[in-house]
Amino acid sequence: VHQGRAAEHLLAKVFIKPGDVIPMNYHFTTTRAHFEIVGGRVLEIFGSEALQTESTCPFKGNIDIDKLHDVIHDYGAEKVSFVRMEATTNLIGGQPFSLANLREVKEVAADHGIFLLVDASLISENAYFIKQREAAYQDKSIAEIVREIMDLADICYLSGRKSCSARGGFIATSNKTLFDRLRPWLPVYEGFFTYGGMSTKEVEAMAVGMREMVDPDVAGASAQFVRYFVERLVENGIPAVTPPGGLACHVDAHKFLPELTSFEYPAGALAAAVFLTSGIRTMERGTVSMDRDPVDGKELASDLELVRFAVPRRLYTMSHVEYAVDRIQWLYEHRHLIKGLKFVEEPPVLRFFLGRMAPLDNWGAKLVAAFQADFGSDC
Structure with missing residues (x-):
């Protein structure tokens, strides 16, 4: 197929x-x-x-x-x-x-x-x-x-x-x-x-x-990188999923952003914040990734709110992981700036593929301003 x-x-x-x-x-x-x-x-x-x-x-x-x-x-x-x-x-x-x-x-x-x-x-x-x-x-x-x-x-x-x-x-x-x-x-x-x-x-x-x-060596390549990534985050107090699994390092967005409800899409908000402050494209694996109930159309909360930092084999080096850890650590220290998201366009199925979202209270601009104050506008 x-x-x-x-x-x-x-x-x-x-x-x-x-x-x-x-x-x-x-x-x-x-x-x-x-x-x-x-x-x-x-x-x-x-x-x-x-x-x-x-x-x-x-x-x-x-x-x-x-x-x-x-x-x-x-x-x-x-x-x-x-x-x-x-x-x-x-x-x-x-x-x-x-x-x-x-x-x-x-x-x-x-x-x-x-x-x-x-x-x-x-x-x-x-x-x-x-x-x-x-x-x-x-x-x-x-x-x-x-x-x-x-x-x-x-x-x-x-x-x-x-x-x-x-x-x-x-x-x-x-x-x-x-x-x-x-x-x-x-x-x-x-x-x-x-x-x-x-x-x-x-x-x-x-x-x-x-x-x-x-x-x-191939079967364990990503898993070993993921384990190192997770261990480095845990050392720095970042709520990562343990034990380390396959495919990716996963950050628990509910624990990272405990004040946000599932329907303010904490994993989606955190994924957006990571991109704004690091250029790293992660994947939301939470309520945004849930379709509505097929019977009554109500929105369904995900069991977990995770942000997936995929680690493909044969691609990244240790310095990539250390860069990601450094930016996630900065973001964790400034997590109070991250607010929720809302859908402005919501497809009827697999909405995370083509849906469009907007930040609540324009928090993205405030986060970028804080980042630039620490790192400069050219970083």
Whole structure:
């Protein structure tokens, strides 16, 4: 497929019926949008530690097995489209699941005739964390761990831009019944099976990326940078998500800006403030990233308000991290200047992509004036 959300579109169209529920460890923005558009309902059944941004829990991406049993009992197996597990859950700070938990999830799902779907976009980092944090796998290679995850999955899909470092995406399954259900729809939306909307060059690049991603030095590259970044922020009293996860260093905007409510968009405001004072483009992962309730149109508050400082592998140096820490530290000391935001243009779906926002009380100008007073107008 041409990208990860194209895979989500096909999976939603083929496997989700109106009124179905989809239990998962946590949603991703485009995933939730695709599933809800076809009438499904996302159920996040994470463990008790998942939303604790200061934690030592090594696998905050695990599914709560008791909650999974409850979902199946309450809704009936026939109403559960599938169980979805996301490798290094993006919206709660890049937190991994354990293989022990994945195996339990598969057993419960299989016992009720429900298939297991794995979002493998960041599978190499999840495998790296399993090797680092799960005692039974310390002597296993990244490739062996990835293979075991895939053996448990009935379907896996991914965005190639993450672990594979390539454009495009794919859906993979060894289940002939599931394959036959997907097969007729791929040419309708993506092109034929040999390319799926991707160029030959992109397919070749993804094949190389899949081989490289299981190299221990590659799989751990971003994770090690993220750990250093998080540790430096914590040393300076900045509320960063712990334990350090994959993909990015995440700052807890609720703790950074405790006076702002969810509907004043603290993560969005902090992301804007970071850009104004450093030129660093971060990503809001909070209420701005939530779509409105599909039934009544009410705005939904996010569980967490995070600002994502993505750390792509093979790109940054230690000096980049130190620069970011220095500017975040200055911003933390002047956080009283940061106020909220409001939407001035709000699209009906995935509003964080194309929506436009404005600052409340013109706080951006006041923040820039304070910054220039300390660093000068040419900085």
